[in-house]
Amino acid sequence: QVQVVESGGGLVQAGGSLRLSCAASGRYAMGWFRQDPGKEREFVAAISWNGRRTYYTTSSNGRLTISRDNAKNTVYLQMNSLKPEDTAVYYCAAHSTGLSDLNSVWYNERDYDYWGQGTQVTVSS
Numbered sequence: 001q002v003q004v005v006e007s008g009g010g011l012v013q014a015g016g017s018l019r020l021s022c023a024a025s026g027r028y029a030m031g032w033f034r035q036d037p038g039k040e041r042e043f044v045a046a047i048s049w050n051g052r053r054t055y056y057t058t059s060s061n062g063r064l065t066i067s068r069d070n071a072k073n074t075v076y077l078q079m080n081s082l083k084p085e086d087t088a089v090y091y092c093a094a095h096s097t098g099l100s101d102l103n104s105v106w107y108n109e110r111d112y113d114y115w116g117q118g119t120q121v122t123v124s125s
Contacts, residue, residue, distance in 0.1 A: 002026050002114050006092045009119030012082055018121060020077040022092030024114070027102075029095040030068065030075040033109055034088035034121075041091065045077060046105040049097045055105045082123045089118040 008020040022030065031046040045066040046055045054066050065078040075092065093112035097104070106112065 002028070002094060004092050004094050004114050004116035006090065006116040006119040009090060009121045011122045011124065014082060014084055014123055014125050016082050016123070017078070017080045018082065020079070020090055020092075020119060020121075022075045022077075022116060023073055024075070024092070024094045024116075025073040026094070027097045028114075029097050029101070029104060029106060030066075031093045031095070031106060031109075031112060032066065032075075032077045033091045033093060034086075035091065035118075036088045041109060043107045043109070044090070046107055047075060048101075048103050048105050050102045053103055053105050055107055079121075082121075084123045084125045086121060087123050088121060090121050091118045092116040 004024045032044040033041050035041040047066045051068050063081045068075040094114040095112050
């Protein structure tokens, strides 16, 4: 059982930035999702195990950057120009990756095997 641990959430003013981190050891493609109370969890961004491919929600409009440092077993989500509607609990998830899938990304939450507990991001107006 792999542990997926998020950090970096907090309170920020609209227009500000946050960088979320996610620690998970092993060969995993990674993804970020978010969930508002009363809403379904939605995809935010994903990155392949080798870091060569990334994929973002269509609403990101260039405000998000996902990256990873496999030497540190850490994935990052840089969020800029934050808006109040970005307020949510952000979850990191890991997808077990075979040797043939090192360059693959996944955006469906059903494809992910392990999940973190989530980190709260609150953007004030």
